[in-house]
Amino acid sequence: MNHDRLTVVIAAYNEADSLPALQPRIAAVLDALARDGVDGQVLYVDDGSQDATWAVMQQLAAADRRIALLRLSRNFGKELALTAGLDRVEEGAALILDADGQDPPELIPQFVAKWREGFDDVHGTRMGREGEGWLKRATAHTFYRVIGALSKTPIPADTGDFRLLSERALHALQQLRERHRFMKGLFGWVGFNRVAIAYHREPRVAGRSKFNLWRLWNLALEGITSFSTAPLRLATYLGLLSALVAFLYGVAIIVKALLWGDPVAGWPTMMSVILFLGGVQLIALGVIGEYLGRLYDEAKQRPLYLVDSWQPARTVLPAQRLGEGDRVQRLRGSAVD
Incomplete structure (x- = not known):
């Protein structure tokens, strides 16, 4: 198992204001990890943004050779955008980070340390949620308790997408191709060795949350119906x-x-x-x-997502596996030939 390569996967939708503030923090962490022998890169996934997010991503990639970019053909939602990004990670571990900066990238070395100890799923458990209203905190607290009681799949309470997945956990996750994806449940379904790291969630660095109460309700409904009868x-x-x-x-x-x-x-x-x-x-x-x-x-049996543009990092990396969109295009090309 490769413990020397790490890819930070960030799915973004209309986050042009937050990414320039987030990237320097990630770059500083990757510099520190490089001194410890970890080859890190960042994979930004543009989930069909309507603002200047893609242009900002291209500017960041031009300034840092460790940044790879993936643009989807339209907005498929966060769960599928994360799936598209994780599908591109072939070697080493993947660490999922939100684009809003609420999950501090400065904790990444702690995640890496647990990974090197042999854990396959290192997830952050929120001890506090700064910058969020009481209603959102209360509904999130209730949701995690309800789905934990209803589902046979272990879903840690107060734990979002901020986590590190080892190479074998990541490859196991890539085999799950269901269309209605509740990623927190899929992470739990995969299993393997798991450990939690407690942290306090910070306010957004810029912009506004794209998840209103209606979208959060639909996500909760998705989770309950996906992992419980x-x-x-x-x-x-x-x-x-x-x-x-x-x-x-x-x-x-x-x-x-x-x-x-x-x-x-x-x-x-x-x-x-x-x-x-x-x-x-x-x-x-x-x-x-x-x-x-x-x-x-x-x-x-539609593809999970379609890729509009793919720009690999300018460092020496192994060949990347085809994503769902690329498979469709290759099949179409073969049919034409």
Whole structure:
């Protein structure tokens, strides 16, 4: 296993303001690691940004030979952008870092030290989340506890994408090609030797977060449905409970009619029962639809992402593996030939 090569993978979407402030911090860390015998580089992934992010990346790459650039054909979302970047890492470990600077790159040497001790998944666990509102902190805290209780896959609480993956963990992750990707769950599914490093998350260095409450809700829904069938079971139990309540209520009505009669039609009661049962049915159908929609997307077998531009680092590196987009283009070219 190669413990001398490290690639820092950063997926960015409209982060033109934050990258110039982040890159000098990463460069200083890579310089320090080089003195310890670690050959480091940075891989920036532009996830279809609409601002000057790509131009900023090209400027950074022109100033530092250790920077490689990957541009996707459009915005595929953070999970797929990370997948595209990790697919390009062939040798050594990969360290995932957010483009907003909230996860301090100065901690990278601690991650590398644990990696050299033999750990395959070194992840940062947040002890504090500075610069974030109480609502976001509360919902994030609740989400990690809920998915930890529902999922059989170990997903560490208060742990995001800030982590280092060894070469064998990375190659195992590259075999998972599902379309609906919840990366925190996939990291846990791979397993191997894992260790946490506690840290305090910093405020953003610039710009605004691209994850509003709606997008965070959808990400939470993605995670729960990707790594747990508990919602389906809950719908089943809710249906059974509703049927039991309806049966007991029906027996009570029959007994009441036989003993005392029922001269007055129970319009409010009837409407309450109908609306309650109708709501339960719609909830169950919605839950089933979420899982069915994921099966539909998997059945189409579309590539996870498409690559617009690839600019390797200007250092001596081994040949990089083709990404999903490159495979599609090669197949098309072969068909034409």
